[in-house]
Amino acid sequence: MKKLSDILYKVRIQSVNGATDILVNDIQIDSRKVSQGSVFIAIRGEKFDGHDFIEKAIGLGVSAIVCEVMPSTVLEGITYIQVSNSSEAAGYIAHNFYDEPSQKFRLIGVTGTNGKTTIATVLFKLFTELGYRCGLVSTVENKIVDKIIPATHTTPDAISLNALLHQMAEENCSHVFMECSSHAIEQHRITGLHFAGGLFSNITHDHLDYHKTFEAYIKAKKKFFDGLGSDAFAISNLDDKRGTVMLQNTAAKKYYYSLKTIAEFKGKILENALTGLIMTVNDKEVHFRLIGEFNAYNLLAVYGTAICLGENSEEVLRILSMLNGAEGRFDYIISNTHNIIGIVDYAHTPDALENVLTTIKKLRKGYEHIITVVGCGGERDKTKRPVMAQIACDYSDKAIFTSDNPRSEDPAEILRDMEAGLNSAAKRKSISIADRREAIKTAVSLANKEDIILLAGKGHEKYQIINGQYVDFDDKETLKEMFDLLEK
Known part of the structure; x- marks a missing residue:
């Protein structure tokens, strides 16, 4: 149990009605989860407004309500805390309630459109091999040392996240690596956390359904670096045209990585193959298991982070040379007799799809069809549907448009959007x-023999979202099954 006044530290309070020296059992943003002695934080979401559920929460026995708008009727025995932003308040309250877990280890945040999962996962693997107890918060999975906790979002809500970080602190983790999505930054899911360092991978056309404009998307990412303290470090991709913009207002110590120009962490590709x-x-030649130029950038980001965290350069490179990436990121299998290469990749943005297909074209010997x-x-x-369709046609010998989590939309309508605007050459293939x-x-x-098949968009996901239902589906397993049928 915690005293209410203690967990309100740093919260921007506008008014209070009731006692703040009361003890509370837990904190919730979902009214269905509250119980006797809970604090209910009423958050305005995309689909629901928590303020509509205040009465229900009170009926279930909450001790306190945190809200942006005071209810018309306030009840005796309930404490009401009015704040300027409930989402922001939830971040601080959760961090305080769970004993400020991010202060107990070195927390590294990774943001950007592409590469977040690979960078965070490889960092987790690297520091585990270096002998540290580590935590991972990623799109694919959350891990506490060797315990796997399935992930439902790139970055969990503030309460779930701080509860998870608290478990990591309890397990004596010294380093935690976390993906920070633009949604999480904008929705204050990471507010209140103390980051030892932050990484920027790149920024391209994505999530405009949420952010509406590209400028708003950029600002959301930049906000993460603006919030870093002077005791932190910030590493950015100098080859991305917004790489310097991301760090221009940060108080953190700045570092850059690059394949094209002089930087603190400089790389040069000598050979890029399926091996x-x-x-x-930094002038040391290394063979890595990861494939493609995009992974060269990811490896530089990981290397830079390890150096900023005080690790030995040669030992870091030795371990990195042995590591694989994240599941569903350029994950490939080869059929037995026909030697058809099947690649499963999470690429679900125009830039990511182009990156993967460009890599495949560079790696093929010349005669294989894609x-x-x-x-x-x-x-x-x-807006990205016709763009992705055209990219698939431009870089492939054959493109097959299909479903990818249609949700409540008609798949046929999505396919029509993808087909719209294709040039005549693209339509033929x-x-x-x-x-x-x-x-x-x-x-x-x-x-045909030795051709290359790319399954893009789902990567590690083991489901399809169709009409609100999660239906079991695994690209890699389905591909294996089809390869087996081919062999019969």
């Missing part, structure tokens, strides 16, 4: 198959 990357990192299976998510930025399983089956049936 991995050979590159120099068959791309790609879709676009429902209820998400519609593309087909649309709404059923993703059938699309993968068709890709395998069209492939």
Whole structure:
């Protein structure tokens, strides 16, 4: 139990009605989870407004309400805290309630459009190999040392996140690596946390369904670095045209990584093949298992972070040379007799798709055909649908458009959006198959020996979201199944 006044530290309070020296059992932002002695924080969400559930929460026995607008009727025995921003307040309250867990280890935040999961995952693997007890908060999974906790969001809500970080502190983690999505930054899910360092990978066209404009998206990412303290470090991609913008107002110590120009962490690709990357990192030549130019950037970001955290350069590079990336990120399998290469990748933005296909084109020997299976998510930025379709056609010999989490949208309508605006050459090399399983089956049936099939968009995900239901589906397992059928 905690005293209410203690967990309100740093919260911007506008008014208080009731006692703040009371003890509270827990904190909740979901009225269905409150119980006797809870604090209920009424947050305005995209679909629901927590203020509409204050009465329900009181009926379930809460001790205190945190809200932006005071109810018309305030009840005796309930403490009401009016704040300027409930989401921001939730961040501070959660951090205080869980004993400021981010102060107990070195927390590193990774933000950017592409590369977050790989960077955070490789950092977790690297520092584990270096002998540290580590935590990971990522799109694919959350980990506390060797215990896996399934992930539901790139960055959990403030209360779930601080509860998770508290567990990491209890398990004596010394380093925690966390993806920080633009949604999480904007929605104050990471407010109140103390970061030892922050990384910026890149920024491209994504999440405009939420942020509305590219400028708003950039500002959301930049806000993370603006919030870093002078005791922290900030590392940014100098080759991204907004790499310096991200750090221009940060109080943190600035570092940059680059493949193209002089930087604190400088890389140069010597060889890029399906067997991995050979590159120099600050003039040391290393062979890495990760593949592609985009992973060269990810490796530089990881290397830079390790150096900023005081690790030995040669030991870091030795371990990095042995590590694989994250599940569903350029994850490939090869069929037994036909030697068809199947690549599963999470690429779900135009830039990510272009990166993966560019890498594949560079890696192929020259005669292999590239068959791309790609879709676009429902209820998400519609403007990227025709762009992604055109990219798939431009870089592939055959493109198959299909479903990718249609949610409540009609898959046929999404496919029509993807087809809209395709040039005549693209139309000739593309087909649309709404059923993703059938699309993968068709890709395998069209492939000749040593051809390359890319399944883009779902990566590590083990489901399809169709009409609000989570339906079991795994790209990699489906591809293996189709390869097995091909061998029979």
